[in-house]
Amino acid sequence: MDDKDILDIPLANGKVQYKTLLREEGCTILQTTVQAGGETQWHHHTNVSDRFLVVRGVLTVELNIDGHVQSTKVRDFYSVDPGTVHHVKNESNDEVVYIMVQAGGEPDIVLAGLSR
Incomplete structure (x- = not known):
């Protein structure tokens, strides 16, 4: 999957910007800014896990496990295993960078089709 493939998937609203820092076989590192x-x-x-390292602000990570949503406020590090349905959002008034x-x-990226 290349950067164009990511942009073709309606993964995020316009308040989320991705910057590729590294892309090698088996590893991708992105800087993400969420307004x-x-x-x-x-x-x-x-196949891949997502590992988030928050460098500015507070990121909300939500997991949908067996129909139950678990919400976590992340100020440092968080990991999501392959196959776990999730999304991230910025519920604050400040920019979040991770x-x-x-x-x-x-x-x-497999869209889950869940409504929020």
Whole structure:
């Protein structure tokens, strides 16, 4: 999957910007900036885990496990396993910046079709 593939998937609203820092076989590192009100769609990854390192602000990570939503406020580090339906959002009035590392296999994005 290349950067164009990511942009072709309606993963996030216009308040989320991605910057690729590194892309190698089995590993992608992105810097993500989320403005107030920014969020991604509910999705999961088949092979890769998402690891979030928040460098500015507070990121809300929500997981949908067996139909139950678990919400976590992340100020430092958080990891989402492959196959776990999740999305992220900025519920604050300040910009959130985090580094995302995807590793473990071929990256993909599978939209979950859940409503928020």
